[in-house]
Amino acid sequence: MSDARSVPAGDPAWLRGMTMRRMSRRQMMRYAGMSVGTLSLASILAACGGDGGTGGGTPTEPGGSTMPDYTAEPGPVIRFSNWPLYIDKARDKETGERYSPSLRLFEEETGIKVEYTTEINDNAAFFGELLPLLQAGQDPGRDIIVITNGREFAALTQNGWVYELDPNLRPNFDANAAAWAKDPNFDPGNRFSMAWQSGLTGIGYNTEKVKRPLTTADDLMNPDVVPPSSVGVLKADAPDFAMIQLGIDPTTSGPEEWKAAADWLRKLRDAPTFRTAYDQAYVDDLTAGNLAATMGWSGDVLYYALWEDYPFEFIVPEAGALIWIDNMMIPVNAPNPQGAYQLMDFYYRPEVAQMVTEWVLYMSPVPAVQQLIAEHAEQEKGAYAEALRRTAENPFLWPDEELLAKVKFGRPLTTDEEAAEWDSIFLPVWEGL
Amino acid sequence: MAGPVSDERTAVVLPAEGPLAPPARQGERTLERRRRAVAYLLLTPGTLYLALFFALPLILIIYTSLKSGGLLSGGGFRFTWQWENYTDGLATYGSFYVRSVVYAGIATVACILLAYPMAYWIAFYGGRWKSALFFMILVPFFVSFVIRTVQWRFLLGDFGLIFGPLKDLGLLPQDFRVLATPLAVIAGITYNFLPFTALPLYVALDRIDRSLIEAAKDLYATKTEAFRKVVLPLSFPGLFAAVILTFVPATGDYVNSSVLGGPNTTMIGQIIQTKFLVELRYPEAAALSVVLMVGMLLIALLYAKALGTEDETLAAGAGA
Numbered sequence: 001m002s003d004a005r006s007v008p009a010g011d012p013a014w015l016r017g018m019t020m021r022r023m024s025r026r027q028m029m030r031y032a033g034m035s036v037g038t039l040s041l042a043s044i045l046a047a048c049g050g051d052g053g054t055g056g057g058t059p060t061e062p063g064g065s066t067m068p069d070y071t072a073e074p075g076p077v078i079r080f081s082n083w084p085l086y087i088d089k090a091r092d093k094e095t096g097e098r099y100s101p102s103l104r105l106f107e108e109e110t111g112i113k114v115e116y117t118t119e120i121n122d123n124a125a126f127f128g129e130l131l132p133l134l135q136a137g138q139d140p141g142r143d144i145i146v147i148t149n150g151r152e153f154a155a156l157t158q159n160g161w162v163y164e165l166d167p168n169l170r171p172n173f174d175a176n177a178a179a180w181a182k183d184p185n186f187d188p189g190n191r192f193s194m195a196w197q198s199g200l201t202g203i204g205y206n207t208e209k210v211k212r213p214l215t216t217a218d219d220l221m222n223p224d225v226v227p228p229s230s231v232g233v234l235k236a237d238a239p240d241f242a243m244i245q246l247g248i249d250p251t252t253s254g255p256e257e258w259k260a261a262a263d264w265l266r267k268l269r270d271a272p273t274f275r276t277a278y279d280q281a282y283v284d285d286l287t288a289g290n291l292a293a294t295m296g297w298s299g300d301v302l303y304y305a306l307w308e309d310y311p312f313e314f315i316v317p318e319a320g321a322l323i324w325i326d327n328m329m330i331p332v333n334a335p336n337p338q339g340a341y342q343l344m345d346f347y348y349r350p351e352v353a354q355m356v357t358e359w360v361l362y363m364s365p366v367p368a369v370q371q372l373i374a375e376h377a378e379q380e381k382g383a384y385a386e387a388l389r390r391t392a393e394n395p396f397l398w399p400d401e402e403l404l405a406k407v408k409f410g411r412p413l414t415t416d417e418e419a420a421e422w423d424s425i426f427l428p429v430w431e432g433l
Numbered sequence: 434m435a436g437p438v439s440d441e442r443t444a445v446v447l448p449a450e451g452p453l454a455p456p457a458r459q460g461e462r463t464l465e466r467r468r469r470a471v472a473y474l475l476l477t478p479g480t481l482y483l484a485l486f487f488a489l490p491l492i493l494i495i496y497t498s499l500k501s502g503g504l505l506s507g508g509g510f511r512f513t514w515q516w517e518n519y520t521d522g523l524a525t526y527g528s529f530y531v532r533s534v535v536y537a538g539i540a541t542v543a544c545i546l547l548a549y550p551m552a553y554w555i556a557f558y559g560g561r562w563k564s565a566l567f568f569m570i571l572v573p574f575f576v577s578f579v580i581r582t583v584q585w586r587f588l589l590g591d592f593g594l595i596f597g598p599l600k601d602l603g604l605l606p607q608d609f610r611v612l613a614t615p616l617a618v619i620a621g622i623t624y625n626f627l628p629f630t631a632l633p634l635y636v637a638l639d640r641i642d643r644s645l646i647e648a649a650k651d652l653y654a655t656k657t658e659a660f661r662k663v664v665l666p667l668s669f670p671g672l673f674a675a676v677i678l679t680f681v682p683a684t685g686d687y688v689n690s691s692v693l694g695g696p697n698t699t700m701i702g703q704i705i706q707t708k709f710l711v712e713l714r715y716p717e718a719a720a721l722s723v724v725l726m727v728g729m730l731l732i733a734l735l736y737a738k739a740l741g742t743e744d745e746t747l748a749a750g751a752g753a
Contacts, residue, residue, distance in 0.1 A: 028653075124710040135509065151713055155504040228608040236711065269696060276613040276695035284583070288590045397709065416503025423712050431529070431704065432697040 003133040018248040026308075065157075065192070068337040069166040075336035077113045078343055081126075083326065084118040086197065088359040102355040106346050112339045120146060127152040130331065134161045140331040141338040146196050148326050149186040154414050156329065157192045163330040163337050164191055170341070172348035180404060181365035184325060185251045186412040193327035194344050195365035197356070200407060201237040201397060202321040204286060204296030207311040214293055217245040217317045221271035226292075231268070232285060232294030233277040237322055238265055239426045240410035241295055244320040250411040260427045265429045277430045284311070298396045299362045306390055314396060325365075358388065363397055372396045498719035510716055526704050526721060530728065533700040536615065536690075537683035540622040544630035545672070546677050547623070552631050553664075556638035563639070570631050578625060582692045585621055586612065588695070613695030621689035629678040637671020638664070657689035673740055679727050701725055 080103075087100050103114045120126045125149070133140045156162045173194055181195040205214050210226050219225045220394075234241075238342050239252040242261035253261075268274055272298045275291060283300050288312060301314040328347075330340045347353055353366035354373060370392055377388035397402060413419040470730055500510040555566045573581060587593050591610045592600065599605045611617045642663060649659040687702030694700075701721065708718035 122710065124713060127713070131504075151505070151711075155713065158505060159508070220489045229610055229613070279691065281583070281692065284586060285590075285612075286586060290586075290590050290610075353708075413505065415506035417506070419503070419505055419712070420714075427707065427712075430696050431699045 013121055019034070022422050046358045047053070051212065060216075064160045065162075065164045066160060067166060070166045070169050070338055070341050072260050072338055074110070074112055074339035074342060076111075077115060078143045078336055078339040079115045079117070079141065080144040080336075080340075080343065081117050081119050082144075082146045082196070082320050083120045083316075086115070086118070086146070086326075088355040091319030102352050104345070105352065105355075108342055110339075110342065112336075112342070114343065123148050123150060123152045127155065130161075134159075134331065134333075138332060139333055139335055142331055144328055144343065145331055145337045146326050146328055147193075148182065148324055149409065149412065150324075151328065151419060153186060153193070153414055154412060156331075157239075158414065161332050162192045163332055163334070164196070165330070165341060165344075170194070170345040170348070171317045172183040172345045176348045176350055176353075176366045176368055178365050178367045180323065180399070183324065193329045194348070195325045196328050196347070197360060197362040198323065198325040198365060199362050200298040200316065200321050200323055200399075200402060201234065201241055201295060202298060202314055202316045202396075203293060204312055205293035206286065206289065207290070207313055209289065209292035213313065215318055217241070219320065220293055221268050221273055223271075223273055226273045227292055228272050229275045230290070230292035231271070231273045231275055232282045232296075233265070233268065233274075234282065234295045234297075234428050235279055237295060237324075237410075238277070238429075240282060240408070243411075244322060244408050245317060247319060249408055250322075251409055253411050255421055255425065258422060262425045262429055265426070269429060302394065302396060303361060306394070307387075316396075316403060316406055320408060323407040323409055357393065357397070359390065361397065363399065367398065461552060494719045495723055497715055498717075498723050500716040502716075504713050515716060518717050519724065521722045522717055526701065529699060529701040529704050530725070532698075533684045533702065533725075534732075536619050536622060536698075536700060537680050537686075540619050540626065540683050541630075541676055541680040543619070543623040544627055545634075545675065548627055548631040548634055548675070549668075549672075552635040552638050556635055556641075567631075567635055571628055574628050579688055579692075582621055582625065582688050585617075585624070585693060589617055589620075612693060615694070615698050615699075617693040618690045618698045618700075621693045622683050622686060625686075625689060626679045626683050629682070630675040633671045633674035633678060634668065635671075637668045637674075641667045669740070673737075676736070677733055680731065684729060685725055 001162040002255075021225065042079055082318060088102050089098055090101050103116055106112070107114055126145075130140055130142075130145070147156065167189065173190070177195070181198070183189055184195075187193045203214055203217065204221070205226075207213070207231065212225055214220070214225060220231045231373050239258065239261055242264045243250045243253055246257075246260055246264055248257045248261070269277070275285075278285075278294075282291065282294050282296060283304070286294055286296070286301075287304060296314065298314055301312050304310040305314065328344045330337045330344075334340060347356065348366055350368040350372055353364050354369045354376070357364040357369050358373060358376070365397055373388055374392040377385045377392060379385075380388060391397065411422075413422055454637055486740060496512065497510070499512060499516070501513045501515040501518075502508065502510045504510075533662070551570070555563055556670050559566050572627045589611045590596070591612065596605060602610070611620075645663050645667070646659050649663045649723065650656075654662065685702045687700055687706050689704075690698045690700040691703050700727075705718050705725070708714050708721065712718075
């Protein structure tokens with residue numbers, strides 16, 4: 001990064017790369033849930049206050065859904081709620097104001113204003129905030145929300161709390177979305193959602209602390225590979241991850257498989273190599289050298305390996321890894337579903353998706369972006385070109401057939417009984433039982 | 434919890450002045466009425482505030498704790514007098530309450546042992562630096578609770594500021610660690626709640642009339658005896674408040690055990706947090722919270738009964 005001056009100073013991405021410490025999204029949010037817990041339980045209280053049942057102004061018996069008329073004239077404003085550090089950014093040369101070039105492009109093309117907020121730090125906490133509004137049938141205050149596939153996602157789709165999307169009105173998605181982003185198991189036919197970005201849960205390790213490179217998840221409990229008390233686990237991802245390691249496809253798994261996975265996790269927990277299970281904050285322990293190897297998110301580990309020169313390696317174990325998607329959705333009773341849907345599809349234009357990926361470093365649902373970034377690298381010089389080239393070549397940003405064959409989605413939990421059974425099998429593992 | 438209790442006391446004391454006042458002439462009666470009106474007026478904002486932000490949420494939590502259903506297929510939560518939330522919760526998580534009380538108890542004792550000498554020294558020997566010295570105890574608490582706890586991870590890291598050099602020198606085995614053990618959690622709680630212990634102790638110690646100690650010495654008490662028979666009993670009210678203020682929030686704390694602990698240090702606060710934010714089972718989480726709160730209230734009441742009220746403590750101290 002020595003020939004910094006050779007790059008035009010006005011280039012937003014360049015400025016970003018050189019002047020800011022890059023941070024991955026997950027890194028930013030790792031203690032967010034905690035501050036919610038300690039500082040204000042307001043959202044949870046609000047959720048408690050809502051009366052039973054769903055409903056409000058729309059027909060919302062479980063399983064019911066509504067589709068607004070997407071061909072109607074869109075409203076003048078779209079309120080877009082997303083996670084922090086999850087979109088492209090630049091500084092306006094005249095006003096000094098921070099803005100998102102891709103959002104500005106949309107505003108210029110459509111004349112619709114986008115109010116972008118980064119208020120989502122935690123799926124459940126955000127869901128708790130939204131819940132009373134959804135239950136009361138009120139304007140939820142957002143036209144687009146981004147929710148990871150999981151329990152909150154299921155609650156939103158199954159209670160009719162998000163609008164159904166019209167499959168005929170998303171040309172860019174149809175033309176450009178990656179195969180893995182289309183028709184995911186948690187939302188068949190993309191009835192309610194479209195991917196914003198995505199990532200993998202695999203193994204990250206410190207090459208200086210392990211005795212040989214890791215290849216399987218069983219290496220995590222092998223004292224000949226990793227030192228004592230140096231292995232971390234991500235609580236939320238552990239069950240699906242464990243099933244994948246046992247050769248079970250989580251998506252079709254049942255209680256018997258879950259128990260097998262819990263047993264595997266118990267074995268890991270009781271191994272001398274095990275240290276602790278994390279909600280989110282594992283990266284600190286990895287960078288501090290407390291962890292030699294851990295279940296980790298691709299974006300986190302890759303960021304430290306590629307941009308901060310830590311001796312880290314991210315692998316997809318031989319038996320496979322877990323893939324997750326953060327999904328754009330339109331909450332029911334949002335006043336501008338037409339504009340929202342238009343914006344969602346807009347992000348499936350390769351040149352727009354490229355703007356995001358050059359900033360965010362998670363898996364883009366638009367594979368054509370890889371080529372565009374490679375071409376962009378050709379046009380740039382020096383360190384910035386190098387960074388772009390590395391981004392374009394990273395196997396975990398652009399999963400090929402071979403990798404995709406090894407990654408699986410998690411088990412969607414669709415009923416309360418199922419979720420209760422799942423929790424009764426897996427939570428005791430981390431509660432020391 | 435100490436807040437509502439003391440408010441209640443104020444509420445009882447003030448109106449009681451009315452009937453107890455001696456019979457008065459017409460003008461005095463008007464004056465008396467006005468005084469009472471002012472007293473009520475002064476109470477109104479606090480009462481309203483507590484009603485709105487303490488009582489109402491409490492009622493909501495209790496209401497929620499008796500609901501059943503689920504958010505996935507149950508079509509939301511419905512109020513059904515679901516007492517099973519309580520019985521099942523206690524049966525499953527009883528041991529976590531016990532662990533929380535034990536951790537908080539040890540941390541409270543540690544806090545007293547650390548804070549008492551400190552508060553004593555500042556109150557008696559701080560001189561004109563008293564305020565500045567006491568302020569120094571509070572300075573770290575201008576930084577967020579979570580941030581400070583997270584910093585402890587770096588401090589206590591296996592190869593961190595403390596253990597790194599010791600391991601390099603061969604004074605500690607390479608696999609020695611404190612993080613992810615009960616010790617780390619209890620130490621973290623002790624650190625985080627120390628000012629809640631120090632503040633009431635300092636106030637109580639600072640209030641002690643020095644002439645009483647002089648008098649004790651005049652009556653041939655040794656320094657130790659003067660401390661034991663005068664200073665210590667007179668600081669009991671502060672000690673009482675310090676224990677309540679430290680122990681009660683420490684029991685419900687979940688930040689220390691989730692940031693510094695491991696699977697074997699899980700406290701009830703973490704269980705409640707998981708129920709709320711991972712499992713989305715609000716009724717069960719609310720029931721566990723109510724149990725925690727009632728349990729704490731009972732412990733506090735028993736404790737108050739055992740040690741007596743502030744005045745009785747003073748009397749007991751004087752009699753000792």
